[in-house]
Amino acid sequence: TTQDSDKKSDSGTKSDAGLTAQTLLPVKTFRLDSIQPAVQTQTFSGIVMARRSSRLAAEHLGRIAQIHVDLGDAVQAGQVLAELDNRELLAEKSVLEAQLSGAQARLDELQKGPRVQEIQQAEALVKQFEATLSLRQANLKRTEDLVKSASISKQEYDEALTGLEATQAQLESSQKTLELLREGTRKEQIQSQEAVVKGLQAQLDKLHVLISELVITAPFAGHVQARLVDEGVIVSPGQPIVEVVETGSLEIHVGVPAHLVNSGALEAARILCGKDALAAELVRVSPTIDHRTRNLEAVFALQPDRHVRPVSSSNQHHKGYLSSDTQCRIGQAVDVQINIRSDSSGWWIPTSALVPATRGLWSVLIAKAIQQDDTGNQSDPENVGPDTDLSVSDPISGKDSIIHAMQVELLRSSGDWSQIRGAVTGSEQLVLNGTHRITSGQRVLAVDSTQYEADSLDNIAPGSE
Known part of the structure; x- marks a missing residue:
């Protein structure tokens, strides 16, 4: 009877060993310390503003004789916008x-x-x-x-x-x-x-x-933002008649922490208007910190002679450019991405590698190669527990592996990247994506894609914080 039991056990082991790469679920893994980003990105919300905006008013009491423009009209510098009655002065x-x-x-x-x-x-x-x-x-x-x-x-x-x-x-x-x-x-x-x-x-x-002051002219080229009165209205001195904004010179205003200004990171900031990256240059920073937001206001000038580049995660060197003046309007919100050097308080991993755990915690899936003993038998996957050393010294590629979930502390999330801390050494093989298809204790075919993922993830720009 004992011999029959041993034979049956050997038969089951050989059956498990008979599983091939074709029957196991292939899973991409990567070595944790191989793709740490050199920088992380913080995103701040900015707003597109006109460099100049004027509410043009009458300087003297009088009656509106003519208004030559309306909402949305393009105007040139010096163009007559409105006229007051000047017969008495004539x-x-x-x-x-x-x-x-x-x-x-x-x-x-x-x-x-x-x-x-x-x-x-x-x-x-x-x-x-x-x-x-x-x-x-x-x-x-x-x-x-x-x-x-x-x-x-x-x-x-x-x-x-x-x-x-x-x-x-x-x-x-x-x-x-x-x-x-x-x-x-x-x-x-x-x-x-x-x-x-x-x-x-x-x-x-x-x-x-006095006669010339009865004629309202555009101080700069732009567009009419508002027509505030009509013909025949008696206006008092200082009463606005027409509002004009300078649409040819747009700026991005954004509040940023003071330490980013001092670090010089603003000069390399990346500005996104929807899916398009704008060509802009830092022109000035406010000298005082806002008492409400505790931030400094930075101003970026959009370059009128340059264009915007569509954002593409698959091709960062895309050559198709779009006109910036057709993509952004005054008052539109934009994202200002600022790269800062990553600290060493934790490990940075792609956010896709995180798995929700219980009680609001997080975990990562680690692939551990199934080792064979001297007789050629594979170790039992059931014997892999939380205390098992899952670090490997050699990369695994196309090997039978067991999945183990390890709880980690999520320090921060920055779009495509997240910073974690836990009992990891950096040599573990983490599952990159598709974590919803596998569970802890599952036997998979681990495919080491460390080099491939390192090359591709180097160009991924972290998203907003």
Whole structure:
């Protein structure tokens, strides 16, 4: 009976040993310490913003006469967007222009001085008074002789003397007038008139400014974000009329911890807009930490002359580029991925290798090659327990193996990568994927793909934290 039992046991063992690679489930495994990433990636949420945005307002009280744009219209720098009623200012401008024209004409007259005809007229008047004075002098002498002979009265003599004196005064006056005409206009008169002209010109310039301020123009090229009033509305000073955003120069604003700024990791940040990687450059960082988020605000400028690259996990050198201005809009959320050097507090494994355990814990599946004894018999899979040393010194490939679940502590998860800590040494062969198809204690065909997985996983960019 004992011999029959031994024979039956040998028969069962040979039956188990008769399982071939064709009947065992092939499982990809990899050596834990062979694919540790040099860096890990943290992802922060950013927002696309216009570099400049302006709510254009009226500077003076007035009525809206015309609005030339509407929501979504593209505008160029200096383009007229809206106009206020300027009829009253135009009328005042006409009055000032007329006054300035008269003052300028008077200034020109003073600067040119008297005309030749005026001087000649003054000279003729002087000659006339000289001739009259000579006649008066001759008459006075004859009158003196007649008075001595008592031929005329004393009154007639006095009248002749008075006429002489009056003519002499007229002559002196005409001579002074001639001298003034010959000397020209006084410098003080010209300066006084120049001041009048400048004052009127200043008033007219101020009026031109007021008229120009009734015209609302685009300060930069972009698009109309909002049309806030319509024609006929009376607007007060400072009341917004049109909002314009600069769509040609977009920026990414994101809050990041201060230690990332100091480490210089921001310069190599990767920005994703949906499935597309954007070409952007770090341009500035806020000098103070936000008291609410405890982060610094970093600003990345999208490059207008470059393009975005579609993200592809299978081909990181994809050559198809898309225009950045068609992929991102103002206000859209983007992911800013920043690579930081991995610490040594645990092991990094692909997230696909994690298996949920009880009570919210996690475990990994380890493949242990089934060893043969000196007689050629394989070790019993049932004898593999939690305390069994599952580390191997040589890689296994295409060998019968037993699956064992080992509980680990999940330190953090970063998309495609997760950091664990536990009773692992780094030499274990971990199951990479397909963990839902196998269980602890299952016999499988372990295929060592360490080199293959190391090459392919090196290019996987960890996802968001």
